[in-house]
Amino acid sequence: xxxxxxxxxxxxxxxxxxxxxxxxxxxxxxxxxxxxxxxxxxxxxxxxxxxxxxxxxxxxxxxxxxxxxxxxxxxxxxxxxxxxxxxxxxxxxxxxxxxxxxxxxxxxxxxxxxxxxxxxxxxxxxxxxxxxxxxxxxxxxxxxxxxxxxxxxxxxxxxxxxxxxxxxxxxxxxxxxxxxxxxxxxxxxxxxxxxxxxxxxxxxxxxxxxxxxxxxxxxxxxxxxxxxxxxxxxxxxxxxxxxxxxxxxxxxxxxxxxxxxxxxxxxxxxxx
Amino acid sequence: xxxxxxxxxxxxxxxxxxxxxxxxxxxxxxxxxxxxxxxxxxxxxxxxxxxxxxxxxxxxxxxxxxxxxxxxxxxxxxxxxxxxxxxxxxxxxxxxxxxxxxxxxxxxxxxxxxxxxxxxxxxxxxxxxxxxxxxxxxxxxxxxxxxxxxxxxxxxxxxxxxxxxxxxxxxxxxxxxxxxxxxxxxxxxxxxxxxxxxxxxxxxxxxxxxxxxxxxxxxxxxxxxxxxxxxxxxxxxxxxxxxxxxxxxxxxxxxxxxxxxxxxxxxxxxxxxxxxxxxxxxxxxxxxxxxxxxxxxxxxxxxxxxxxxxxxxxxxxxxxxxxxxxxxxxxxxxxxxxxxxxxxxxxxxxxxxxxxxxxxxxxxxxxxxxxxxxxxxxxxxxxxxxxxxxxxxxxxxxxxxxxxxxxxx
Numbered sequence: 001x002x003x004x005x006x007x008x009x010x011x012x013x014x015x016x017x018x019x020x021x022x023x024x025x026x027x028x029x030x031x032x033x034x035x036x037x038x039x040x041x042x043x044x045x046x047x048x049x050x051x052x053x054x055x056x057x058x059x060x061x062x063x064x065x066x067x068x069x070x071x072x073x074x075x076x077x078x079x080x081x082x083x084x085x086x087x088x089x090x091x092x093x094x095x096x097x098x099x100x101x102x103x104x105x106x107x108x109x110x111x112x113x114x115x116x117x118x119x120x121x122x123x124x125x126x127x128x129x130x131x132x133x134x135x136x137x138x139x140x141x142x143x144x145x146x147x148x149x150x151x152x153x154x155x156x157x158x159x160x161x162x163x164x165x166x167x168x169x170x171x172x173x174x175x176x177x178x179x180x181x182x183x184x185x186x187x188x189x190x191x192x193x194x195x196x197x198x199x200x201x202x203x204x205x206x207x208x209x210x211x212x213x214x215x216x217x218x219x220x221x222x223x224x225x226x227x228x229x230x231x232x233x234x235x236x237x238x239x240x241x242x243x244x245x246x247x248x249x250x251x252x253x254x255x256x257x258x259x260x261x262x263x264x265x266x267x268x269x270x271x272x
Numbered sequence: 273x274x275x276x277x278x279x280x281x282x283x284x285x286x287x288x289x290x291x292x293x294x295x296x297x298x299x300x301x302x303x304x305x306x307x308x309x310x311x312x313x314x315x316x317x318x319x320x321x322x323x324x325x326x327x328x329x330x331x332x333x334x335x336x337x338x339x340x341x342x343x344x345x346x347x348x349x350x351x352x353x354x355x356x357x358x359x360x361x362x363x364x365x366x367x368x369x370x371x372x373x374x375x376x377x378x379x380x381x382x383x384x385x386x387x388x389x390x391x392x393x394x395x396x397x398x399x400x401x402x403x404x405x406x407x408x409x410x411x412x413x414x415x416x417x418x419x420x421x422x423x424x425x426x427x428x429x430x431x432x433x434x435x436x437x438x439x440x441x442x443x444x445x446x447x448x449x450x451x452x453x454x455x456x457x458x459x460x461x462x463x464x465x466x467x468x469x470x471x472x473x474x475x476x477x478x479x480x481x482x483x484x485x486x487x488x489x490x491x492x493x494x495x496x497x498x499x500x501x502x503x504x505x506x507x508x509x510x511x512x513x514x515x516x517x518x519x520x521x522x523x524x525x526x527x528x529x530x531x532x533x534x535x536x537x538x539x540x541x542x543x544x545x546x547x548x549x550x551x552x553x554x555x556x557x558x559x560x561x562x563x564x565x566x567x568x569x570x571x572x573x574x575x576x577x578x579x580x581x582x583x584x585x586x587x588x589x590x591x592x593x594x595x596x597x598x599x600x601x602x603x604x605x606x607x608x609x610x611x612x613x614x615x616x617x618x619x620x621x622x623x624x625x626x627x628x629x630x631x632x633x634x635x636x637x638x639x640x641x642x643x644x645x646x647x648x649x650x651x652x653x654x655x656x657x658x659x660x661x662x663x664x665x666x667x668x669x670x671x672x673x674x675x676x677x678x679x680x681x
Contacts, residue, residue: 055582056450056455056568056582058305058462058466059462059463059466060463065449069449078579079579102566104566104567104580104582105579106580107564107566108565108578108579129305130303132302132303132304153307155305155306155309156307157306157307157310158306158307158310159313162309162310177306180307180466180467181466181467182467
């Protein structure tokens with residue numbers, strides 16, 4: 001079973017690595033999230049993962065847990081996140097927009113309705129943290145009907161057989177988890193990421209984004225040696241948490257620094 | 273490839289005993305982050321092998337007999353029966369097991385599996401602390417490192433069990449997120465597992481979570497029902513009219529129900545926590561206020577709001593204080609094979625006093641919910657009818673809460 005479709009390439013990973021930014025929508029409020037996203041796009045982010053807050057984020061570390069709690073205190077819903085997506089789309093046609101969610105809010109809305117509304121909002125793809133490929137039949141059908149890319153996670157613990165199946169049903173890009181664990185910044189990147197990306201390449205020609213634990217310009221630049229894109233999430237959410245009133249400008253500066261190191265290492269590589 | 277759930281009614285309504293590939297009708301499944309999938313596959317394979325391994329079964333049976341204290345008695349509650357003036361009431365005494373509740377059955381089973389898999393570190397969640405104590409006990413017995421996650425609210429109300437776990441050598445980690453109860457402890461245990469999955473086994477304590485847990489945990493508790501079936505046949509020469517058990521995740525209930533599923537005339541009654549009111553947030557009666565959804569790895573009935581956020585719950589009993597229910601119960605509910613009713617905090621406390629004073633047995637507050645339903649149901653039944661109530665645990669751990677809630681002088 002292979003759903004791979006050449007025409008379905010809404011994501012633009014021209015630089016290496018391209019920057020994928022995750023943030024929890026509605027933290028601290030939806031208007032701020034909107035400003036932060038526009039600032040991140042302006043500073044060079046290529047894809048925005050719009051995190052849907054959930055009451056039980058069991059794959060997330062403390063930073064994103066706290067962000068979800070703040071967003072839920074404001075009563076932010078999946079519908080709000082989809083509305084936000086359509087606002088972003090009005091402003092930027094080139095950025096990739098991904099809905100990043102746990103499954104239950106999606107089920108509550110209904111898979112079919114969710115996919116239709118997401119498409120109407122200008123969303124390019126979806127990633128559901130707790131929906132592994134075995135349970136994804138109906139989701140895949142609904143997403144295909146609405147031309148939404150279905151992005152799946154690949155983990156260092158995934159067997160080769162699983163990686164092949166993941167590659168078969170993924171479209172847009174594949175999200176390679178850099179290490180076992182929950183989301184959140186780490187001092188060092190492990191060797192897991194490189195090995196995983198190499199294993200994945202055997203089964204896919206799709207771009208690969210590496211995420212989990214990337215927080216510094218050096219780590220981000222290093223991702224460029226192995227993958228097309230790097231995802232930065234908790235570090236962005238942390239910057240938002242620590243800079244009330246200055247969220248957008250702080251994130252813009254942070255994104256500029258992340259990409260600055262990429263440019264510098266690229267130039268060094270060209271010279272040598 | 274299994275199909276994803278819809279929010280519509282389940283399609284295979286009559287498949288009351290089906291558990292193929294972790295599905296119970298429309299319910300069950302395996303909804304976890306990719307990182308855990310290989311570990312769940314490994315666990316499923318190892319469990320399937322162990323099931324067919326005579327030596328594994330013999331070792332488990334020996335431990336259940338010589339260490340846990342099986343079989344547990346089926347006791348005729350004469351004074352309670354007289355008092356209620358209806359059905360003859362028998363009590364299945366799981367409260368007499370080592371560590372004070374049925375939870376030890378599953379912990380011994382999974383403990384032996386951990387040995388087979390060559391892992392040395394065990395983590396678990398606990399609500400009332402009974403599963404935590406049983407896990408800590410088995411880890412001491414088999415020599416594993418043990419970490420127990422427990423909501424800080426539960427640590428407060430089940431202080432004694434926290435100390436017991438520490439005494440047994442376990443590390444108890446308080447969880448301060450959400451409602452600070454069982455659900456939050458499971459989230460934190462999952463986070464630990466997703467990080468340390470290569471070396472660690474998650475010893476889940478109920479018929480919840482991703483496949484194979486709901487099937488495997490049920491199988492380890494089936495012994496309760498098979499004993500009860502033989503015991504009532506011996507005592508009365510026939511099967512009971514009704515079996516009543518409390519349902520948090522639902523492990524003690526499915527344990528005693530399972531051997532009777534095919535005996536269609538035996539009524540199976542699960543009792544949920546009715547809490548302090550019918551408002552969302554004030555109870556844990558998933559079949560009264562819940563709807564199908566995915567929480568912590570499985571598709572089942574869930575207490576949730578309109579946007580799919582999981583609701584807070586309340587029960588005087590920490591072990592029933594959980595917003596979802598085992599997927600097999602969801603199937604039994606939809607098919608009508610089992611019936612589910614709520615009992616309130618007040619009814620459970622009153623039942624505790626009645627059982628203590630008629631039979632000299634102080635039940636756990638969880639099990640007291642089953643007794644509360646017996647008190648309502650038995651008087652409506654004929655004297656020739658028989659009811660078995662599963663006393664899944666003893667009340668020692670709850671003395672503090674009982675003191676807070678009961679004025680006895």
